[in-house]
Amino acid sequence: MDTQSVITRTITVSGGRFAPGHLGELTQHLPFEMVDEALTATRTTQSRLRDLPSRVVVYLLLAACLFPEIGYPGVWRKLTASLTGLPLVIPTTSGLAQARRRIGVAPLRWLFDLLRGPAATVGQRGTWWRGLLVCAIDGTTLTVPDNPRMLARFTKHRGNHGGTGYPQIRLVALLACGTRTLIDAVFGPTTTGETTYTPHLLRSLRPGMILLADRNFGAKDLITEIADTGADVLVRLKNGRKMPVLARYPDGSYLSMLGRLLVRVVECEITISTTAGRHTGVYRLATTLTDHQHYPAAELITLYHHRWEIETAYLELKSSILGGRVLRARTPAGAEQEIYALLVTYHLLRTAMADATNTQPDIDPDRASFTIAYQAARDQLIQAANVIADTVIDLVGTIGRHILANLLPARRLRVCPRIVKRAISKYQARGPNIDRTSYKATVGVDILTPADP
Template sequence: MGELTQIVPFEMVDAVLAECGAVQQRLRKLPARVVVYQLLAAVLFAECGYVAVWSKLTGALRSLPLPQITATGLWQARTRLGVRPLQALFDLLRGPATAIRTTGARWAGLLVVAIDGTHLDVPDDPAVRARLGKGTNQYATSGYPQILLVALVACGTRAVIDATFGPRTSGETTHGRRLTRSLHTGMIALLDRGFASNTFLRAVADTGAVFLARLSAARKPPVLHRFGDGSFLSRLGDMEVRIVECEITIATTAGRHTGVYRLATTLLDARRYPAFELVRLYHERWEVESAYFAIKKSMLGRRVLRARTLPGIAQEVYALLTVYQVIRIAIADATDSVCGADPDRASFSVALHAARDQVIQAAGVIAGTTIDLVGGIGRAVLDHLMPTRRLRVSPRAVKRPLSRYAYKSLRVDRRTYKATISIDILLTRPISP
């Protein structure tokens, strides 16, 4: 895995294999440790088949007597390995990847995290389709079967703290309940309307974490007491919360758009946590969308997963999450080495391509006597830091329509605009449109 091997060293992989009882019983062409690294490398080269990935993984080792590997042999090795070693490896590596000094990771002393879900396409194999189903419309079924991935992401670094996945029919909140195991005191969880049910909010509050969630327009929480900053004390079920109602206007050269937001939080101290700052903080929820973009676009290139069995799909998803997390750790190590460097300015694509080059060259596999926390990947990131993020908006539209001509008839404006935002805290109930 090139330099990434220093984050996922041989000893870590061997310990995981031993813990899961997945160490090979006899010496094979493909020992279990090699199969783990093969699966991780396959994530870096999503456009290649497994045999081509093997060629890249061993490309710099041609002077050594390497065994001849076939596609069937690789398939059998992956099947023998199973899912548990990749899941255990991800469990070891998942986390916020933040240091105390990491810029933008915390707000008012709280680690800012977000929960959201996305869908991954999987092969349209009969067994997979029978288990996961397919999307339907009024005419017929369409598209690929999909799995629902729900993740708890640290907004400051976009690292994955925890993740779960399964059939999309179970729904985001069902999968999201499993992620409450990783919430704790000292966190503030940003949630969209899909996670704002009383039951889910209570589950989050019971972990000791606080939340900032957007409520749907249909909910009308009672006003129990009005605070000086315009927010008011209210109640959701048996839970005491503070409500902030605001009007946000986005102005671009294409026009103006105004929307009303209603946010609920368990932070009841209006002086310590002003309403205006809470509204600004809620925008950080979109960092989880940036994490999904890196996984689905930068890493997968919007491709369908390779595996054609449910255990194989689970194995591949854990490998995908593991490699994503390892790259985020490398980025965090690099930005932490520069005082005041915000991880938002680090390019995931630059880090990904640098990691691929390291694999092909078999470079940086073994750490030197002097530990370099930045390394080749980190230096590539620091050499290409992006400018401070500009305020821009673009429409939420289907990025991969069934027809590439469909968006023309819908007249969807896909351009990105520079924007200005104004926030007004509402002191009275907005009039429903």
């Protein structure tokens, strides 16, 4: 006789018209009460109960960041896929658009300001260095639709082959290295440069941090403003800049002045060797950490390499999540709403990843796969799984278990030319004889001792 087995699954979500308002397991990091508080604080709670309550619309905007390849009606289907048997509405495209306009930007901005900040860690490697929280700052651009309303505020980049083709928004972020959680961010038209946006981020710097920055942020006034917050700085300077030698230290560094700010300078020659040859570059680093015994020059050079983590974070935002796509929004206000939703969603994913690796402090957070976390979060949303936390809090969760079961191998140094591997054009603008191989590499560092001026 044939036997049949029946598997049942209980889904616990909010009731009635609020049921589609969730983010799968990530809802535990952004519970209903938090979203309701954001709506109350920004006075965007619906005045009467609608088919699309404001709380549901907030979760819809965040869920859309997990599914950038489909429109909002498709995202709605993902949110309601497992809510069978419930009397759910099927909103029209125009209804979803009206609901997004109704709540505006304010609640998403409020949530970002509430959630942003370094994740709690237990002294994990790459997160702290000699008692200082390692942070990085840098900028990038996001692309928006090409229409008159966008062009009234945002501009296209000029350049070869006609420029970018689409208007762009500049985003400057302050990031906690290791966990890559967002400490703060600011964005706006690209007509304003990265260093002009940076003062808006100074509110989030404090003593006990060390900020890593590239040459673009090496202006003396800006570095002085950052140092005035109490945070320390490790910034690369242009090699041709004249720096007075006030005192020399045994580790090869020397004391100097950057405007009115006393700094310590480390100059080094870094050689990358592969089977294809060697490449050498000269770096000049300046830091407010003037104690050469407690903060050795060789360790500062190694520490500066962590600045690239913010580049990886931007890759995760623009490639892993957006897939190189133009933002959905058709208006400047809609773009601002969408970017805040994107920042909140990215931060929630990174928080879930930090919680998972934090249970095993010997694991470097770099070994957590963002792609695994992203795909697991998508699956949990479609299943409406783990929306409401049990009485016993599971710090790892399903997303975390996927992360820990699929850790990346320890990172090895590899180099590859920074060129487009698959260009939009069918023509090979740089020629067919470009070596695109990724090579294993070794690094040699020599600290240089400049002559007295």
